[in-house]
Amino acid sequence: MVAMPATILIVDDTPENLSVLGELLQPAYRVRAANSGKRALQIARSTPHPDLILLDVMMPEMDGYDVLAELRADPATRHIPVVFVTAMDGTDDEERGLDKGAVDYITKPLRPAIVLARVRTHLELKQARDFLKDQNAFLETEVNRRMGENQLIQEVSIHALARLAETRDPETGNHLLRTQEYVRALANGLKNHPRFTDFLDERTINALAKSAPLHDIGKVGIPDHILLKPGKLTVDEFEIMKTHAKLGSDAIEQAERDTEKAVEFLGIAKEIAHYHHEKWNGSGYPDGPHEPLLASGQPLCLRIQPIRVLIYPAHPLLMKPRLIKPCIWPSATSPDWILNSV
């Protein structure tokens, strides 16, 4: 798994012990040897950090427990596994060492096969831990990347659908993007309003803006001679034109039914398509005429999308006669007035 041989730090105040242990390990590993606890800490803290530390317990000045405690206290050395090398006869020291965070212990006099087996085991464990750590970091980035890709697919699909609807009834350039940003601006402006604050969190605002371009998707179902008629529509023709709201919401509802679980933005898109010609005074369609909608408890989009309608006359690019929707509100372009009205 690693190209470089692992580095093992051995710590003992007795040179003979360092020699024997070091010569045992050296053919397979890179060995660094410290003859005191203090020196061991210096080496452990320098990079590259050792992969494993074999630590003698009984040493003058700073004993093995002190060294272990300092290694554990330093974030840079906390994760280096420490194996105690103990010549003591009681098991107390071993237990104490394990208690303080040593991963294992080996007893002196050392038996080469046992030392090598333990060292190999703990190096493999460390490599597995390091690999998992790397793997987790990798997976996190991968999940983010795929989520981002998903988001993008969603947005592109919505736009493709909306553009398809638009080809039948070309409005000005960037109409879709503009609608999106109007809705977002309005929703952001309203998010602290007591009546909206519960609904309009970041996520819902995003879903609203994303779904807004789908409001006219039902126009795909309106015959050309009505949709593209240059003059004024007859009463009958207008009745057919009005069905685009319901056609759109029905199509999205069908799509919703085809999915296995509820998709948040589809629910919002459906409401926008359905209600985008409703008016607060109850005179819109397809559900109107009915009571004025100013009372709370109406679907949220019913409140947002009519506000969008107010923006149309105010936009200079939209001053093409047939595109100006009848403005039903006096002085409708003042944001303060809008806020006071909801």
Add this chain to the structure above:
Amino acid sequence: MHLALSNIPGLDLEFGLKAVRGRMGSYKRLLGKFAETHSGDFELIRKCLAENNPDEARRLAHSLKGAAGSLGAVAVQKVAAALEIAIRDQYAANETASLIAQTDEIYSNLKNELASKLTADAPPPQANRVSAEQLAPLVSQLYEMLESCEMNVQPLVRAQQPALAALLGHQLLAFDNLVASFDFDTALKLLDESCSQFPGLAAHFPRRSFGKKD
């Protein structure tokens, strides 16, 4: 050589050799070190006990036990273990004193046996004539390895004896011993000292203070 060492009482040759993966050269070198470095331990233990410092006395006995155990010096290991317990459990002074004497005797016997069996040290290496430019790469490597306590500095020092003799002069043996006994910090100081005295060498290591500053 194998046969010679196999007849030493109190030495478990098979165990000791296994500990160094059967390499006789390493084993002889370590035994030689062991026979040299603990002669002063017994006086120190007596002194610590007299100065009411049983913890340090116990640690010395403990270290001797550990070192002996590592190399298969089982007789020393056994008596040192008994001594460690005597100090830990505060045996009567005469009992402890007797154990110290026993340990000293067994260690000295082993030392004498080893002295007659281990070949004498090779003659001191002949110092080559080398320039600062030739020494600089080796010295740079030594600094790096000693500072990071790389154990591989030991074979490097053994392999570079002629060049090091030119650099360190009469300090070579002291340096070799420091490196062999893992006292890398003191070895660094000695290296600094010799570098600063070798004409033109210090200039190759502008970042080292050579003990002049602070």
